[in-house]
Amino acid sequence: MATMREVAERAKVSIATVSFVINGTKPVAPETRARIEAAIRELDYRRNVVARALASSRTHILALLHPDLESRPNATVIQFVMSAAHGARERGYDLVLWPINDDEQMSHLLAGGLVDGALLMEVQIHDSRVDRLIASRVPFALIGRTENDDLPFVDIDFDTTIHQAVDHLRSYGHRRIALVTQRTKAAPGNEPGRIMRAESAYREAMAILGSPPAVITVEGTSAGGREAARALAADAPEATAVILMNEGASAGLVKGSRALGRDVPGHLSIVSVSTTRELGEMIEPSLTVMEAPAAPLGRLAVNALIDQLEGVQDAPPHRLIPCTLVPGQSVGPPPSRT
């Protein structure tokens, strides 16, 4: 294999300049840089760079595992992914997107030696991926939580978020509030933690309020939103407000309600929880949202993982951040009884 000296000689520059380019430590003129990069390729010096990673047992590659990103990734998930990718780059790591849907792919990840660690999204209460990572001793951090709070995680503080959403609706006079949540492929009782935690916080808030809970579960699509509108009118007609924990259904819920003669917010107020303000602004009327702290949580998760890998001790392994209320035009007083 070629040495750095040979690269420098071929590119007609100093060894220091080659080092600047490889490590990105100092700016180098574009023509010089191109000459060095070409020499690296021609001499196959890149293998040395990979070999160095090998010698340190580190590849500086992290995997981001998400079960079904291809089918309709939502706006919030994308913010998590992108902020994690940026955060990784800032610390000299690369983030590989791993659309993992079966056990064989998980084996390739765990046995292949490519990645130093993994970030998991869409974490379920009992998550077999977590069990396998533990068994295989691959370091990881969760975006979301299993039932085991001792694992390293970052998550949305759904307790605080849901209670704030209820308080916001109560301040307008609402007392009968329904929850619209999202159907997933997970087995009943083992839904993603976010869905179970939001529902549990909602039931608690309703108990405090002394109002009966009404939970409607639909697909995260426009059709799902329309189905929710029909189910609300049929099964929870006394509800004057909805907490929506299903961003993909938001447009369908508004349009479906209107089609049934129920205007937003005239007849029905909506707070959309764990979404983006951009998505809220797309709807007519603009939705009042509780915006997910996706960008900070994505960075916190990747930093928590890298801290583990690098043996940094003082990083907090558990972080909960609530969503932020961004008022739109979808919340008003409940219709007066006439």
Added chain:
Amino acid sequence: MATMREVAERAKVSIATVSFVINGTKPVAPETRARIEAAIRELDYRRNVVARALASSRTHILALLHPDLESRPNATVIQFVMSAAHGARERGYDLVLWPINDDEQMSHLLAGGLVDGALLMEVQIHDSRVDRLIASRVPFALIGRTENDDLPFVDIDFDTTIHQAVDHLRSYGHRRIALVTQRTKAAPGNEPGRIMRAESAYREAMAILGSPPAVITVEGTSAGGREAARALAADAPEATAVILMNEGASAGLVKGSRALGRDVPGHLSIVSVSTTRELGEMIEPSLTVMEAPAAPLGRLAVNALIDQLEGVQDAPPHRLIPCTLVPGQSVGPPPSRT
């Protein structure tokens, strides 16, 4: 370093079973697999797997370069990214997300030896990243095109798409059609190829129609959409229809027009080009869209790149696919003159 035999002995399985797990060639019982994965970690056998990649000069890692995915990635871009990641996995490659914003990061990519090749998105007519990839001899494929059609690319066929959008509007009786496009950070005359090609196809279609063109350029945001609505009313009041090549501005355009007393489609028809049908359905009224072939193009691009890497000859290096018309409720006849 450990051998595969040592891994097999420690995990108390046959060498063949270890191979099944590493290469994912046969299903292995979960407990057995966990034992093998743990043995691989304990013996640091993973280094051998990486070493094998090294010996073949291949890492089987591809980079996806996009300049600014963190700031408001749009729905179509995400479909490209996810389908490319899936396509890569199916052929045994991993896709690293590279949010590249400066030359230093590009150097790290080119000199670091991590990736076998690169996919580029948001390709500009003159794209310095392409020049650097060529100079550094890193194989690549473009999602989009520079002015040099000899490079390997896949792209939306904007010519066909825009002409079909114009034909659709003409079939309702529209003759005065404006184009709303997207402002980018690129230097004037060096915008992303998609924007320049769409505008050029639009101008050609207007020339054929004998109508004066009206092009309005705004940010890809709700605020940008509102600005477009005002600019249309002020500068192109005779336009009865809009081709929108700016999915981030779609909700703002509809809301902004309504705020000016111009209903969609009563006063203004809209065809949104190069977007997703899900995004069209979120708007009220649902937008008529020309849906981008993002999923097939993402896969074609990654396959074209892998074909290059593996020396496959018979793959077509250039593929153009037009968008598909998905009618919504945003196109109607032009208002009758009274």
